[in-house]
Amino acid sequence: MSEMREPAAGSAETPLPGGNVGGARRVGDTVRRPTGPWTPAVHALLNHLRRAGLDSIPTVLGIDEQGREILTFLPGRSIGADTDHVSDALLTNGVRWLRRFHDAVRSFRPAGEVRWRHGTRALADGEIVCHNDPGAYNWIVDGDDLVGVIDWDMAGPGLPVDDLAFMAWKSLPLHRELPPDVVAARLGLMADAYGDIAPAAILAHVERRIGRAVDSIEAGQRRGDPGLLNLARIGEPARTRTELAALRERLPAITAAL
Structure with a gap:
């Protein structure tokens, strides 16, 4: 998986609305979501799409100390x-x-x-x-x-x-x-x-x-x-x-x- 990162000091976690599978939380300008055995493949996919120039997708930033994936928050x-x-x-x-x-x-x-x-x-x-x-x-x-x-x-x-x-x-x-x-x-x-x-x-x-x-x-x-x-x-x-x-x-x- 990607590198481990911790939340910035003092960053509050806010549950994100929507999604019935659940678990997404916003921390500053990032989103933290539960991982699973499928996560390495999904991260490889997102990294490929980013290199290919696809718009409107999150960037993979790593894994936090709780084992959650870290993605960029997409405003809107x-x-x-x-x-x-x-x-x-x-x-x-x-x-x-x-x-x-x-x-x-x-x-x-x-x-x-x-x-x-x-x-x-x-x-x-x-x-x-x-x-x-x-x-x-x-x-x-x-x-x-x-x-x-x-x-x-x-x-x-x-x-x-x-x-x-x-x-x-x-x-x-x-x-x-x-x-x-x-x-x-x-x-x-x-x-x-x-x-x-x-x-x-x-x-x-x-x-x-x-x-x-x-x-x-x-x-x-x-x-x-x-x-x-x-x-x-x-x-x-x-x-x-x-x-x-x-x-x-x-x-x-x-x-x-x-």
């Missing part, structure tokens, strides 16, 4: 989990950032098997390291501009469309019941902002991606992962299973609107 407004229907302009900017991230991460190819939060494996052909949790609740914004993306501990191997489908689920948001024409328009907006993908392709991947997320959360809870156990307190992943079933019922109308 965080979006609460209950405010997931972001404006068209902000959704567009979020997807454009996602494309920049995917372009920057393609050259990050760790050798062999790597330990990530949801398991140990190597990258398969066609895969990249995805953020895996790019919902608006992990965005830092200034008006309709995205100025930061946080909570990288769920990162791991996947397909680019996995991140797009997750963003559509949480930030379009497909997990809420919206008029089919609104959903179709926002899927079109996402596809145009990302490029090289059709709105129907994003929609078609959502059930697979979110179903896998549910399975991963359940597996992590069985392993005793404290952060994923926190999700049980808000009814996850049972709540998502219910929302996914409701989306299946709406799919014919959304498809027709596309």
Whole structure:
């Protein structure tokens, strides 16, 4: 892991809002978060992205005396989990950032098997390291501009469309019941902002991606992962299973609107 650092003398710790996995605290201009066996891989990822010139990500500063990772604090407004229907302009900017991230991460190819939060494996052909949790609740914004993306501990191997489908689920948001024409328009907006993908392709991947997320959360809870156990307190992943079933019922109308 990175070098050990201690808080500056007299620095107060302030719990940061948002995030259901929990544990982030602000100390001065830094953020301290719990670590795990996946942390070295996440830090290697963030360091690569920083060298590649990706904007709006935290810088890894080290590990503190309590074993927590130290990241730079990204100033701006965080979006609460209950405010997931972001404006068209902000959704567009979020997807454009996602494309920049995917372009920057393609050259990050760790050798062999790597330990990530949801398991140990190597990258398969066609895969990249995805953020895996790019919902608006992990965005830092200034008006309709995205100025930061946080909570990288769920990162791991996947397909680019996995991140797009997750963003559509949480930030379009497909997990809420919206008029089919609104959903179709926002899927079109996402596809145009990302490029090289059709709105129907994003929609078609959502059930697979979110179903896998549910399975991963359940597996992590069985392993005793404290952060994923926190999700049980808000009814996850049972709540998502219910929302996914409701989306299946709406799919014919959304498809027709596309």
